[in-house]
Amino acid sequence: MTTDGVHKPAVAAVIGGGVIGGGWVARLIQNGVNVQVFDPDPEAPRKIITIIENADHALARLTMAPPPARGSLNFASSIAEAVATAELIVEAVPERLEVKQAVYAEIELAADNNVIISSSTSGIMPSDLQAKMNRPDKLMVGHPFNPVYLLPLVEMVGGKQTSHETIRRAGEIYRAIGMNPLHLRKEIEAFVADWFLEAVWREALWLVKDGIATTAEIDDAIRYGFGLRWAQMGLFETYRVAGGEAGMAHFIAQFGPCLKWPWTKLMDVPELTDELVEKISSQSDAQSGNHSIRELERIRDNNLVAIMQALKANDWGAGKTLANWEATLYNAIPAARKTDYKKPLETLRRSVPADWTDYNGHMNEARYLDCFSHATDMFMRMCGVDAAYVAAGGSYFTVETHIQHLDEVKAGAEVHITTQILAGAGKKLHLFHRLYEGEKRLLATGEHMLLHVDMNTRASSLPTEGVAIKVASFVDGHAGLPKPDGAGRAIGVR
Ligand SMILES: NC(=O)c1ccc[n+]([C@@H]2O[C@H](COP(=O)([O-])OP(=O)(O)OC[C@H]3O[C@@H](n4cnc5c(N)ncnc54)[C@H](O)[C@@H]3O)[C@@H](O)[C@H]2O)c1
Numbered sequence: 001m002t003t004d005g006v007h008k009p010a011v012a013a014v015i016g017g018g019v020i021g022g023g024w025v026a027r028l029i030q031n032g033v034n035v036q037v038f039d040p041d042p043e044a045p046r047k048i049i050t051i052i053e054n055a056d057h058a059l060a061r062l063t064m065a066p067p068p069a070r071g072s073l074n075f076a077s078s079i080a081e082a083v084a085t086a087e088l089i090v091e092a093v094p095e096r097l098e099v100k101q102a103v104y105a106e107i108e109l110a111a112d113n114n115v116i117i118s119s120s121t122s123g124i125m126p127s128d129l130q131a132k133m134n135r136p137d138k139l140m141v142g143h144p145f146n147p148v149y150l151l152p153l154v155e156m157v158g159g160k161q162t163s164h165e166t167i168r169r170a171g172e173i174y175r176a177i178g179m180n181p182l183h184l185r186k187e188i189e190a191f192v193a194d195w196f197l198e199a200v201w202r203e204a205l206w207l208v209k210d211g212i213a214t215t216a217e218i219d220d221a222i223r224y225g226f227g228l229r230w231a232q233m234g235l236f237e238t239y240r241v242a243g244g245e246a247g248m249a250h251f252i253a254q255f256g257p258c259l260k261w262p263w264t265k266l267m268d269v270p271e272l273t274d275e276l277v278e279k280i281s282s283q284s285d286a287q288s289g290n291h292s293i294r295e296l297e298r299i300r301d302n303n304l305v306a307i308m309q310a311l312k313a314n315d316w317g318a319g320k321t322l323a324n325w326e327a328t329l330y331n332a333i334p335a336a337r338k339t340d341y342k343k344p345l346e347t348l349r350r351s352v353p354a355d356w357t358d359y360n361g362h363m364n365e366a367r368y369l370d371c372f373s374h375a376t377d378m379f380m381r382m383c384g385v386d387a388a389y390v391a392a393g394g395s396y397f398t399v400e401t402h403i404q405h406l407d408e409v410k411a412g413a414e415v416h417i418t419t420q421i422l423a424g425a426g427k428k429l430h431l432f433h434r435l436y437e438g439e440k441r442l443l444a445t446g447e448h449m450l451l452h453v454d455m456n457t458r459a460s461s462l463p464t465e466g467v468a469i470k471v472a473s474f475v476d477g478h479a480g481l482p483k484p485d486g487a488g489r490a491i492g493v494r
Contacts, residue, residue: 009087021092023148026055032068055149080110118142123190126159136161178325341477347375372446
């Protein structure tokens, strides 16, 4: 376990580095877990690096929270080497029972007896997966969703021999790496999500086969309407609302009878003839062929990020998972960082996403303030003004801001902010942020005056003694620093 208090493995092994294994690798290293991957395909490292690039692109947009020190990545030459020191083993090899069972046999020869083996299978029953194992209690299904580095759901399914402790520990690990584990009480093939999705997929294939709708029309029917509802409320809550004031019972009374009408093909599966496959793929080419898969992945990820951020602002669904994960990242920081009170503090480090830039190719003005406000938040946290302090009724409000734009900030720039405190007595907090590219190139400064406020009366008030002492430590430490160039300057004065 890591030292930051969350239940993450120090080392994880990922066996199988395709679409899903690569996604696990990315999520794990971004969360500070060292990863050992084994995949016999010589192309696997290249593919995994591409997935990590996508994941980093997404993470740069997803959150301003400071990520933990990145985990290392090693391509092992055998399963034995990959699992030797692992505290979690993620299996993501092809969806064939005999391939997975052969992998578990190799794992059991080399891994620690206590290590959890989590299969990414989309639908094989865990009882079948564990049937030939020596330590079947450690095997479970942890079914993720593509892209694993962004989507928080992981369905946890135990087999007949899986221990409760295995499920409990895995749940802690998944939560610590930003996921939302859903423990299914009973094992069924395909679990809940794919059970459900397969029915939808089957019906969509019929609609194409019967010439009722094209692939593009079916996708439009989803994404312009009920798909948006599903992303935030799922099925039952959406239908409850659709029932109007009378709610779910009324909805069922109104629409229940039509379930018996022959609206769907139910269990019939269309024969995947060459003709049908050709029809689907040519329609799909016409629909999306102007984009490469890489472009589609980026479009998908940018949209997912935007949806998750909107849900976070509403404290809802997948946005709540994002907020909880960010809280653990913020909480880990002061403990992890050794504070040197005599120097400006680093309060933000990130790269500049391409969609932060405007028509001049520069970072948009709003983003400067966004970065400086996150730097201020980080400084406040380091003074003890964290979520608990705010919930208890105290905070600082910004009352004045002055930003100087000194040099061009372009997409992809690796930037960081340092914060110097100019004054901090009583209710006032006077901060001066410097935004740098690399270690030396000064891009901008942000000067802010904040006032401590009682959140109940909304009037200015003194901070608690604990916060005042921490603020004073920074004021004393920074007292010897030269006054920053531009501090106190009014607009237009150079
Ligand atoms: N693709 C999805 O959307 C999705 C979603 C959730 C779960 N899953 C499940 O994840 C698992 C992997 O699926 P995928 O889509 O990543 O497949 P994939 O074909 O992209 O990747 C499988 C990888 O396993 C490697 N491999 C084959 N034999 C191996 C062995 N003996 N040891 C180590 N590596 C081996 C292959 O070289 C390949 O890189 C499957 O069980 C699948 O059902 C897939």
